Amino acid sequence: xxxxxxxxxxxxxxxxxxxVITGLGVVASCGVGTEAFWQGLLEEPPVGRERPVVGFxxxxxxxxxxxxxxxxxxxxxxxxxxxxxxxxxxxxALRGDPERAGSYIGTGVGGFQTLCEQDRILLxxxxxxxxxxxxxxxxxxxxxxxxxxxxxxxxxxxxTVTACAAGTQSIANAARLIATGRCEVMVAGGSExxxxxxxxxxxxxxxxxxxxxxSKPFDVARDGFVLGEGAGAVVLEExxxxxxxxxxxxxxxxxxxxxxxxxHVTAPAPDGGxxxxxxxxxxxxxxxxxxxxxxxxAHGTSTPLNDAAEAEAIHKAFGSPGPAVTSIKxxxxxxxxxxxxxxxxxxxxxIQHHLIPPTAGTTNVDPSCEIDVVTGGPRDxxxxxxxxxxxxxxGHNGSIVIVPPE
Amino acid sequence: xxPEESFEQFxxxxxxxxxxxxxxxVPEARFAxxxxxxxxDLVELVMxxxxxxxxxxxxxxxxxxxxxxxxxxVVSSKL
Numbered sequence: 001x002x003x004x005x006x007x008x009x010x011x012x013x014x015x016x017x018x019x020v021i022t023g024l025g026v027v028a029s030c031g032v033g034t035e036a037f038w039q040g041l042l043e044e045p046p047v048g049r050e051r052p053v054v055g056f057x058x059x060x061x062x063x064x065x066x067x068x069x070x071x072x073x074x075x076x077x078x079x080x081x082x083x084x085x086x087x088x089x090x091x092x093a094l095r096g097d098p099e100r101a102g103s104y105i106g107t108g109v110g111g112f113q114t115l116c117e118q119d120r121i122l123l124x125x126x127x128x129x130x131x132x133x134x135x136x137x138x139x140x141x142x143x144x145x146x147x148x149x150x151x152x153x154x155x156x157x158x159x160t161v162t163a164c165a166a167g168t169q170s171i172a173n174a175a176r177l178i179a180t181g182r183c184e185v186m187v188a189g190g191s192e193x194x195x196x197x198x199x200x201x202x203x204x205x206x207x208x209x210x211x212x213x214x215s216k217p218f219d220v221a222r223d224g225f226v227l228g229e230g231a232g233a234v235v236l237e238e239x240x241x242x243x244x245x246x247x248x249x250x251x252x253x254x255x256x257x258x259x260x261x262x263x264h265v266t267a268p269a270p271d272g273g274x275x276x277x278x279x280x281x282x283x284x285x286x287x288x289x290x291x292x293x294x295x296x297x298a299h300g301t302s303t304p305l306n307d308a309a310e311a312e313a314i315h316k317a318f319g320s321p322g323p324a325v326t327s328i329k330x331x332x333x334x335x336x337x338x339x340x341x342x343x344x345x346x347x348x349x350x351i352q353h354h355l356i357p358p359t360a361g362t363t364n365v366d367p368s369c370e371i372d373v374v375t376g377g378p379r380d381x382x383x384x385x386x387x388x389x390x391x392x393x394x395g396h397n398g399s400i401v402i403v404p405p406e
Numbered sequence: 407x408x409p410e411e412s413f414e415q416f417x418x419x420x421x422x423x424x425x426x427x428x429x430x431x432v433p434e435a436r437f438a439x440x441x442x443x444x445x446x447d448l449v450e451l452v453m454x455x456x457x458x459x460x461x462x463x464x465x466x467x468x469x470x471x472x473x474x475x476x477x478x479x480v481v482s483s484k485l
Contacts, residue, residue, distance in 0.1 A: 065425035065447075129457070132449040 002179035002255055003285050013287060016179030020405065022247040023088030023235030025080035025189070026345045028332045029053050029228055033083060037342075038349045041331055041357040042378055047213045050195050051228040051333035069133045071111035076231035076338070077143035077191035078150070081105070085187060088235040089247060091151045096184050096241070102155035103147040104174035104188040105233070106166030108337040108392075110140035113196045143191050155183050161337075163392030164299070165258075166190050168340030171234060172256030172400050178238050185241075189233030190341035203227055206266065208303060215334075216361035217300030217327035218307045218369045225301045228333030232341030234348070249405040250348040254385065255286025261395030267305055268391060272313030278397035279317045279387055286385070286401040293323045293401075294384035295356055296371075297343045299391045300327025301334050302361070306391065311369035321372040323387075324379060330360035340390035340398060351383040351404045412459075412485060416478050419454040423447065433475035441474075448477075455481055 003013035026033065029051040030040025045051070058075035059067045061082055067075070081103075088094050095101050114137040118130050136142060141159040148157040156177055160170045167190025174188035194203075203209050210224035242249055259281065261274035268275070283290060296318075299310055314322060328346050335342055350356055356379045365373045383404040390398045407415075417431045426441050437443040443451070448471070452463050461484035471477050 063425070065423075065442075068425070129453055131453075132446040 002175055002253065003287070004180060017181060018239035019175045019178045019236050019253045020239045020242050021234050021250045021253065021348055022237050022242050023084035024250060024345045024348055025083030025087065025233040026231070026342055027053055027056065027076040027079050028230040028335070028342055030331050032056065032079065034345065034349060037345070038353065041328055041346060045215070045331045045360050049209050049213050049226055050200065051226050052195050053230055069137060071114040071137050071142070072193035072229070073107060073111055073191045074143050074146060076193060076229070077105050077189070077233070078146055080189055080191070080231040080233035081147045081187050084233040084235045085151060089245070093245065094185060094235065095152060098152050098154040100155050100183050101153040101185045102174070102177065102183050103144045103153050103157050104159070104170045104186055105143040105147060106160040106162070106170030106190040106337050106341070107140050107143060108161065108163045108166055108192055109194060111138035111142060112199060113193060114138045116196055116198050147187050151187065153187065162396040162398070163394055164334070164336050164339055165390040165392035165396035165398040166337035166340070167232060167342065168344070168388060168390035168398035168400050169258055169396070171236070171253070171341060171344055172258065172398060175236050175253040175256060178236055184238050186236045187233060188236055189231060190338045191231035192336040192338040193229045194336055195227055195229050200227060210302065214361045215302045215330050216363070217298065217302045217330055217359050218311060218365050218371070218373045219362040220364050220366040222302045222304060222307060222366070224303050225329065226333030228335040230332065230335045230338045230342055232338055232343070232345045234341070234344055251351050251405060252403045253400065254288060254403045255282050255401040257281035257285055257399050259397045261397065263395055265395070266393050268309040270309060272309040272316065274395060274397045275310055275313035275389065275391060276316045278399045279313065279389065282387060282399035282401050288385050288401060290318050292385050293318065293387055295350065295381060295386045296323050296325045297347050297386060297388040298325050298327045299389045300329055300359065302329060307366070307369060310389065310391070311371050315370045320370055323372065324356055324374050324381065325371045326356050326374040327359045328357060330362055340388065343388050343390070344400065344402065347386050347388055347402045350381065350386070354381055354383060355379070356381045407485065409482065412482060413478060415458055416455065416481060419458050420451060420474070423451045423454050431474060433473070433478065435474045436472055437474070438472070459485060461485065
């Protein structure tokens with residue numbers, strides 16, 4: 001219940017106001033828009049170390065002057081937010097008191113491609129040719145700011161920057177703003193556009209990227225992640241308000257938690273301890289027991305270390321065989337800070353379709369990963385409580401508990 | 407380069423940077439009201455003009471410039 005004051009085991013917690021999801025938006029390599037995205041999750045992905053959103057075009061949302069300056073991460077965030085807001089009935093029906101409506105879009109590196117491009121201009125032509133739009137274009141908070149301006153949201157407008165945990169944590173932080181009573185509605189999510197020469201070089205040289213070009217989370221032959229890009233956005237609303245205006249409710253955000261490994265900047269704690277604590281705290285926050293959880297949308301990046309630590313953490317928290325686990329990174333690769341937000345959208349769609357998409361690319365689950373990985377094809381599912389995980393370089397752990405609407 | 411040719415080149419830069427209809431780039435057009443250009447748009451336009459004409463326009467000379475004609479005059483004086 002997004003507790004305001006949790007007891008040590010979730011009992012005796014002071015419950016916050018209930019928060020529901022009433023809009024979904026997504027930009028992903030397997031589809032732009034929730035319908036195309038869902039279909040894409042059920043199909044075979046292409047092979048390759050990079051998984052761009054081919055043919056992505058947001059000029060209809062920006063106009064010819066602005067679109068040239070808008071970083072790709074911004075264009076993707078706005079596209080996802082626009083879909084989410086339209087789906088929730090449009091901003092006029094949604095906004096209410098603008099002082100109690102806000103935006104919360106996380107990112108890892110913000111306008112990284114804008115920064116790279118302007119740095120090239122600096123080196124080639126000198127400082128006097130660097131764009132006056134560099135600073136507003138590269139700053140990580142730009143997407144949140146843009147969405148507040150477009151939709152006239154004058155409440156909290158913030159940006160969580162916690163690497164690959166940022167999408168999940170942004171939605172969690174936004175939900176908490178509604179649970180505590182500060183806000184009635186939030187547009188929240190994550191966006192990332194890291195596919196450029198410098199981004200690829202950085203991830204390649206830290207040996208994080210796959211050599212085979214196949215993302216295969218929890219597979220015995222997993223060899224690193226496919227670098228993706230995209231954005232996910234949701235509209236969050238206080239539940240009674242959403243019911244009163246007759247909004248379609250996709251799901252409820254029941255709980256969330258954030259912890260740190262305090263171990264190493266890029267390697268997860270080997271026993272998954274921080275991740276276990278994070279999932280357990282999120283469940284306590286939601287006042288849901290581990291045995292009630294029927295599905296986990298895993299971080300599952302396809303790197304040897306992440307998947308081993310996460311599988312151990314899931315096994316510790318949920319036992320054997322535990323809930324059905326999937327990682328959509330088999331399809332869209334790792335979209336870094338967008339991942340958690342896109343995965344919340346995927347969970348909402350799983351609830352809608354009563355179906356868990358398979359972990360594409362994975363054919364032979366690592367026997368040391370003692371979890372129930374969905375492979376080969378989608379699995380029919382009676383919707384129940386779901387945990388979605390995200391873990392970021394820096395040791396950031398984020399878990400969010402999503403439940404079907406009542 | 408004659409003044410007419412210079413203006414044509416000026417216009418091309420303005421159209422490219424501001425993404426406006428070329429017919430709107432006339433001497434009496436005001437940047438803010440008629441061409442939807444704010445102060446940072448102007449900075450970008452001046453950069454493009456400096457490149458195109460191989461000139462250097464100090465920021466101080468742009469103070470008070472509000473119309474296409476005024477801006478073109480500043481550029482012309484450098485040619």
